[in-house]
Amino acid sequence: AQKVTQAQTEISVVEKEDVTLDCVYETRDTTYYLFWYKQPPSGELVFLIRRNSFDEQNEISGRYSWNFQKSTSSFNFTITASQVVDSAVYFCALSARQTGANNLFFGTGTRLTVIP
Amino acid sequence: NAGVMQNPRHLVRRRGQEARLRCSPMKGHSHVYWYRQLPEEGLKFMVYLQKENIIDESGMPKERFSAEFPKEGPSILRIQQVVRGDSAAYFCASSPFQGSSYNSPLHFGNGTRLTVT
Numbered sequence: 731a732q733k734v735t736q737a738q739t740e741i742s743v744v745e746k747e748d749v750t751l752d753c754v755y756e757t758r759d760t761t762y763y764l765f766w767y768k769q770p771p772s773g774e775l776v777f778l779i780r781r782n783s784f785d786e787q788n789e790i791s792g793r794y795s796w797n798f799q800k801s802t803s804s805f806n807f808t809i810t811a812s813q814v815v816d817s818a819v820y821f822c823a824l825s826a827r828q829t830g831a832n833n834l835f836f837g838t839g840t841r842l843t844v845i846p
Numbered sequence: 847n848a849g850v851m852q853n854p855r856h857l858v859r860r861r862g863q864e865a866r867l868r869c870s871p872m873k874g875h876s877h878v879y880w881y882r883q884l885p886e887e888g889l890k891f892m893v894y895l896q897k898e899n900i901i902d903e904s905g906m907p908k909e910r911f912s913a914e915f916p917k918e919g920p921s922i923l924r925i926q927q928v929v930r931g932d933s934a935a936y937f938c939a940s941s942p943f944q945g946s947s948y949n950s951p952l953h954f955g956n957g958t959r960l961t962v963t
Binding site (some may be wrong): 734767772773774775777821823831834835836837838839 | 857879882886887888889890891894902904905937952953954955956957961
């Protein structure tokens with residue numbers, strides 16, 4: 731079975747601080763994809779990143795970076811120099827090839843509040 | 847190129863009424879996925895449809911819920927005799943080909959927030 735755990739329910743940081751959102755996943759599949767989505771207060775879901783299980787290279791996109799470590803089954807997300815506009819709920823998700831290929835398994839989300 | 851369009855944005859129904867949620871996929875997409883987000887939870891997969899076919903409904907409640915994606919027109923998620931526990935945000939996503947939810951990012955609509963009073 732697939733499972734995604736986001737242990738941090740809520741995080742508050744002061745603007746310009748760095749913040750890391752944790753994501754731990756479980757799957758028996760050897761081929762899978764991991765995703766991060768952002769859900770701002772307006773409610774829509776914004777796709778941020780996708781990584782496949784064979785590519786453990788870390789990725790940086792502007793102030794966002796992702797650290798994928800298969801050894802610890804983690805796919806953590808760091809925002810540097812946080813801004814008020816980063817305030818949102820962030821979801822980590824997993825899609826596996828053999829089981830639930832049409833179906834993303836989402837974590838319960840981490841609510842990030844950036845205080846000005 | 848318009849994204850996935852869902853309507854209505856908000857829907858209020860009294861217990862026992864029917865709710866119909868609509869989803870128009872992105873242009874050129876023939877595969878639609880419905881997800882439900884209960885309050886303070888992540889999204890959970892409900893059903894995956896191709897034009898005129900249900901491919902995977904493993905996440906659909908056994909009763910009162912149905913989905914269709916006709917040859918013409920939007921996909922419809924229908925909830926009969928709604929109960930308070932159906933109150934949630936319902937999201938739709940689309941993709942251009944089968945299996946692409948696995949190997950390409952799903953782009954979601956803005957969701958329909960159903961409130962059952």
